[in-house]
Amino acid sequence: MKILIAYATTEGQTRKIARFCADHLIAKGASVELLPLADLEDDDPFDISRFDAAILAGSLHGGVLQSHLSRFAAHHAADLSKRAGLFLMVSLAAAGNDPEERADIARIASEFAQNTGWTPSEVVHVAGAFRFTQYDFFKGLAMRWIAHSKGEVVDPQRDKEYTDWDALAGVLDRWHG
Numbered sequence: 580m581k582i583l584i585a586y587a588t589t590e591g592q593t594r595k596i597a598r599f600c601a602d603h604l605i606a607k608g609a610s611v612e613l614l615p616l617a618d619l620e621d622d623d624p625f626d627i628s629r630f631d632a633a634i635l636a637g638s639l640h641g642g643v644l645q646s647h648l649s650r651f652a653a654h655h656a657a658d659l660s661k662r663a664g665l666f667l668m669v670s671l672a673a674a675g676n677d678p679e680e681r682a683d684i685a686r687i688a689s690e691f692a693q694n695t696g697w698t699p700s701e702v703v704h705v706a707g708a709f710r711f712t713q714y715d716f717f718k719g720l721a722m723r724w725i726a727h728s729k730g731e732v733v734d735p736q737r738d739k740e741y742t743d744w745d746a747l748a749g750v751l752d753r754w755h756g
């Protein structure tokens with residue numbers, strides 16, 4: 580089985596998640612191509628028909644997913660929809676149980692499907708990370724305030740990861756079969 584994993588990342592956590600998915604699926608015997616969407620030119624004639632299934636992953640910033648992820652999903656929606664598809668949406672809202680934030684990420688995922696025309700067979704919300712080592716001064720300040728408002732104790736010199744790797748492995752096992 581040949582699987583495409585196309586991802587967009589801003590601070591690197593979704594890259595780590597995409598690599599984890601690749602390693603996990605390869606260990607199960609799949610053949611995987613990992614595609615960082617930031618490297619793909621808009622006019623690149625990328626061929627989805629080479630794959631049996633696809634995972635798309637991206638992360639939320641200010642309630643918005645990376646535009647190159649949306650462009651890729653929209654451009655290949657017809658071909659993607661003919662294959663098993665898994666959408667991994669990475670956020671910090673997914674790390675908590677706030678009903679409003681949960682409703683928000685569910686809405687953003689369903690708008691993504693509507694706007695791009697790609698309806699994946701499964702959508703999974705994956706908890707991301709505070710990546711203080713990647714933030715500039717102002718982002719760091721804002722993220723410390725967000726952490727504080729959520730009652731999270733963070734060290735601004737260190738990243739804090741919420742991704743549940745065992746749960747993600749379980750999702751992949753169920754999806755891949």
Ligand SMILES: Cc1cc2nc3c(=O)[nH]c(=O)nc-3n(C[C@H](O)[C@H](O)[C@H](O)COP(=O)(O)O)c2cc1C
Pocket residue numbers: 587588589590591592593594637638639640641642643669670671672673706707708709710718722
């Ligand atoms: C500037 C900024 C804005 C963010 N906005 C949101 C948001 O609106 N909702 C949310 O749940 N998480 C938000 N996050 C958390 C990110 O989704 C989380 O850090 C994720 O791990 C980022 O993945 P990446 O490293 O692959 O870009 C934000 C993070 C940053 C730095």
